[in-house]
Amino acid sequence: MDTTLLVIIVIAAVALVAIAAIGWFVAQKKRSDELRSGFGSEYDRTVDEYGSKGKAEADLRERQKRVSKFDIRPLDPNERERYAKSWAATQARFVDSPAEAVGEADGLVNEVMRARGYPMSDFDQQAADISVDHPQVVENYRSARAIAERNEAGEASTEDLRQAMVHYRELFNDLLEGDAEVMEEQRETVRR
Helix, strand or coil: CCHHHHHHHHHHHHHHHHHHHHHHHHHHHHHHHHHHHHHCHHHHHHHHHHCCHHHHHHHHHHHHHHHHCCCCCCCCHHHHHHHHHHHHHHHHHCCCCHHHHHHHHHHHHHHHHHHHCCCCCCHHHHHHHHHHHCCCCHHHHHHHHHHHHHHHCCCCCHHHHHHHHHHHHHHHHHHHHHHHHHHHHHHHHHHC
């Protein structure tokens, strides 16, 4: 084999390896960007928690895989109305009994999650599961829960309890409003 042909073969092999490496890096960046976009601030929180982008992304992909196996369903209009009325009553109760209202809000959020099809296990797993479909409010859920736990220990101020109610309300509304969007999409599909 002559030297020129050998040089051409080596250059072609190096070029193919370089192209494959560039393709891999581009695909990896795209996956990272999709996770960052889909999870928002939860992406950054998870990277901080793991101290490694690769480990964090593996965890986020595992969350997506886990949640994809759930039978998450929208609430029917009667359920949505009933839960909305329960929330209004819980929120009104806050004026006279803030500590009790926060406990009820926690229970009501859990009840809606269960009704939607989220498995109810330990809190950390619940928050991880919720982060897949509701990443913009999962930090509110964590904050509200931390305040609720301080409340149970008698260590939460009225302002803390007010903030917990705000956080729970944001998650509660997201859980119910998501249903409204899904139901509207389903109605649009039927109309077509």
